[in-house]
Amino acid sequence: MSFPYSTLMVQGTTSDAGKTTVVAALCRLLQRQGVAVAPFKPQNMALNSAVTADGGEIGRAQALQAIAAGLAPHTDMNPVLLKPSSNTGAQVIIHGKVRAEMNARDYQQYKSVAMQAVLESYRRLGRQYAAIIVEGAGSPAEINLRERDIANMGFAEAVDCPVILVADIDRGGVFAHIVGTLACLSDSERARIAGFVINRFRGDLSLLDSGLEWLERQTGKPVLAVLPYLQGLFLDAEDAVESTQAARGAFRVVVPKLPRMSNHTDFDALRAHPDVDLRFIGQGEAIPPADLVILPGSKNTRGDLQWLLAQGWREQLSKHLRYGGKVIGICGGFQMLGNSVADPHGVEGAAGDSPALGLLDMRTELTMAKRLLQVSGTCTFADATVSGYEIHMGTSSGAALALPAFRIDGRAEGARSADGQILGTYLHGLFDTPPACAALLQWAGLASEVRIDTAQLREDSLNRIADAAQPLLDALLRLRPPAA
Structure with a gap:
């Protein structure tokens, strides 16, 4: 199979909208089809990290996505990792190694330097893989973080790649999340959105049809897929401690x-x-x-x-x-x-x-x-x-x-x-x-x-999310990639 996107970015309307699992699912689907694919997250903020074979440190989620792609985790897959040490400060890790401890204001100024590290890693991956599936961080609608952005639209604009926007319907307000996010973007950023993914849906899909039709009329952009809420997944969480089932054993x-x-x-x-x-x-x-x-x-x-x-x-x-x-x-x-x-x-x-x-x-x-x-x-x-x-x-x-x-x-x-x-x-x-x-x-x-x-539990879960995301891959294959 030929995948028409050399780079595709997955952004979310909120944190925990499902960006990580969508990237992992696409990596596994493409890997199944023999496409040389790699995951990439320009900047991650997480206290869960993984040690790579090249002796560095990356976000745990990118290690999971590497496994989905059939690869050993590498520092180029997450060139900038921030590990919070306080409410206002974090350890800054560049290319897998500790660079400095910075407060939020200092890091904001440092982003132009960090962006160079991001682009170096991205170019190295581009020389090795036919497709790169990129995960954004948080939401592109975080207006206070737009200046010198390297995590969301700032990166997408720098490398000129299309974006799909993921929204979590389970938490409610999914249409407002999508429309509100688009309203916060610039004209060029909105044009970059190829379509939407509604994540974690449970119930009768036909009851959602009128809402999807309204959304497409309102935005002029397609809903690429509605992904189901999957229970019992065993996937590495980025930060949030999963709620534990009470009294499972003695x-x-x-x-x-x-x-x-x-x-x-x-x-x-x-x-x-x-x-x-x-x-x-x-x-x-x-x-x-x-x-x-x-x-x-x-x-x-x-x-x-x-x-x-x-x-x-x-x-x-x-x-x-x-x-x-x-x-x-x-x-x-x-x-x-x-x-x-x-x-x-x-x-x-x-x-x-x-x-x-x-x-x-x-x-x-x-x-x-x-x-x-x-x-x-x-x-x-x-x-x-x-x-x-x-x-x-x-x-x-x-x-x-x-x-x-x-x-x-x-x-x-x-x-x-x-x-x-x-x-x-x-x-x-x-x-x-x-x-x-x-x-x-x-x-x-x-x-x-x-x-x-x-x-094995992780492999089973990766295959489950990939199977569920097949309609998304099918929809992406039907789209005409935006001209470079």
Whole structure:
């Protein structure tokens, strides 16, 4: 099959309209037809990231889209990644590497530099692939961010590509979202819109017909497809913590919903496990009894540690351990388990030294260099393999590390308490390896024969969204691409 667009951009009327899944679906459909296709997102803001084979860091969503396209994730697929460390500041990552920590105003001025990195990556991908499917960020109607825009229409105008606009009907107001978005665009930007995608529809499609006809008359642009609401998808989320099905299993796992929690995709395998009841506990919520407490990763370890203490987690963890419960700390959560976390260079905020939970005899110092590495090894507490990735700034030292949790490429990694109740590690994605997931749950007290294969669940979901999006691809093939 020949795809008539060398570059096609998917933008949304709102955040979470479904841009990520539409891009992933098109990548999978084109890959099935033998088209050399790559995903691309000029600028992403997310705390969920993935480590690439070339030793960089990109948004988790672009790693998912790469898998949909049958490719290994590469830093060129997301040349600019912003990882918020506060309400006004973020770590700026260019071509997979940390460039600086900036506040929003400074970054606004930096965008012209970032755009050069975006165009470099785009051109490299263009030399390798017949088609590039681009994901926008947020909405092109964010007037306050239009100046020096590199994420939406600013990019589309720079490379002269057509755009399809996705709107989520499930949240309501879909026609107002589309018409209002068009009203906020310039004439040249409106002309660039090839058509609309109505996403997450459920019900009788015939009841939507009159609305679709009105929309096409009002805008002069076609509705390319109405995509269904698909339940039970297993796809990596960019940021939002998915709501957890209550009381799915008897084994209770609770996770504090840290303000700057990173890589909550670490828990997707547990969410999918039928014997596990996984719950995220937010601010002001009662901390329920549990079999296992997991402290997640954090983009601001000392800040989230302070939040944890203010929510009463220190006392609850002590009670939890007295009753025989288990605790796992992952990355920033692992650092919180020690005696202190020092940030002498102000890597994640104001410089300083914070007392930590004191559950493991170790100390952590945050460093300027970020460790980005895909790893594999074995568990020290069970006969099981593990694989995952490290993505952290900081090193830990102390007596607790003498009893490691894993052996990675011949080196000790992580720590376990002498009483066998606490385990800490820098490895993200450790539950994604079925043997390691089973071994960790057994260590925590769950004896289950169930094995969760996250890779297969992801593949099944990618195929489901691709099948559902076939009408969109058919409609795109019928359109005449705009002249360059």
